[in-house]
Structures are given as C-alpha cells and as structure tokens.
Amino acid sequence: MSKRAVLEVIALDVEDAVAAQAGGADRLELVTDMEADGLTPSVADFAGIRAAVDIDLRVMLRLADGFAAGDVERLTGVAGELRAAGADQFVLGFLDADGGVDLAAVERVVGVLDGCAWTFHRAIDRAADRDALRKQLADLPGLDTYLTAGSAGGVDEGLPTLVAEAGRRGEPGYDQTLLVGGGLRLEHVRPLRGAGIDAFHIGGAARSAGWAGAVSEGAVREWRRALDAE
Secondary structure, eight states: OOOOOEEEEEESSHHHHHHHHHHTOSEEEEOBOGGGTOBOOOHHHHHHHHHHOOSEEEEEOOOSSSSOOOOHHHHHHHHHHHHHTTOOEEEEOOBOTTSSBOHHHHHHHHHHHTTOEEEEOGGGGGOSOHHHHHHHHTTSTTEEEEEEOSSTTOHHHHHHHHHHHHTTTTSTTOOSEEEEOSSOOGGGHHHHHHTTOOEEEESGGGOTTGGGSOOOHHHHHHHHHHHHHO
C-alpha cells in the first residue's frame, strides 16, 4: 500500500489557513500577492497564521515577480526576521539571466535559514538545464523538496518529465521530494501516484471561486479524498 500523500495548499491569510487545515491539508505554503505569483508575506501575517493552525507552514522568500533574486541583502534580512518570529520551513528559488541557478543568492539565503527545511520552487521549470540545477543544489543544507510541474507550461506538458524524474530517485540530485503543482488537476493524481509521486500542491484548485475567493474546505477535502483513494 502506498504511503499517504502530502497535500500542500497555498494560503494567503488566516481564513485560507483554517479552511485548508479543516479540509485535510498537511502543509501550507504562505504567500501574498498572487498577481505576482506569490511573494513573501509579512511577519505579522505569518504569526497570525501560525497561531491559527498547527500544521506545517512553508513561507515564501521572494520579493518581486520573476525568478531573479533581486535585493539579496533585503531578502536575507526578511528571512532572518521570519526565523526570529518562529518560521522554520521556507520556499525559495533564484535563476540568473541565462536560466542557470543563481547559486550565490541561494547560498546566501540558505545560510540565514540555519538548516531549516526548504523547497526549491517552480523556478526549476524555467531553468535552462533541470538536471544541472539539481546537481548544483544537491548538497545544500535543508533542501528536501522541489515544487515543479515538470514544465513551465504546467503538469499537462510536464507529466513525462515528472514521471521520469520520479524514476531517478537515489541518483545524485534526485533524493528530494517531488512536490507537483502548477496546472495540477484531479485527473493527474492517478498517473502521478502510479509513478510513485506522493506530494501535491494546489492553489487555485483549492478555491471554488478561483483566486477571487478564499480557500474552500470542501475543495481541499475533495483533493484529500482523491489522494487517499490512490
């Protein structure tokens, strides 16, 4: 029997967080400003959500739209403030102008996290060379997850890549969990679970009214049931 799949839900505020936990989410990704595809929330917002739920929280470290690191000094400062407020899991990922991993920026930020678990987010789907990126990051402390659709175009296009990468677990650079998200739909669950993938990430799919509305406990519960059925 396959192990229970992890369900991570994007939360923008306390209302989202409470509904997601009630629906069966295992973990939340905390962001703000989805018009910019998710930026770092305030320390106050993190603290409010942390007080409202008791599941794991991964906090986005991203200050502007796009995948460039931008102001790394400011970014490390924000990361330090969140750590001081009790954040202990994070999400980040930076590319350089050529589509390679911005290793210097990633290492600077990870140094502030002091060993905390973190996800390299969908910047991997924009990378010039996914395999090279994974191998460059392989030994960084705390990296335990890649959030990926397998393609910049979403899971429909990326499904073959996701299945292939799941089959490479144990190779250098491939020990991290594949957390699948980005155009993820319920019909993707069966082939992904069949490939041994056991972590799923939803944003708009957790909201009955899309991004215009809050997280729906019922929508999250539907995903929980689908994952548990496989």
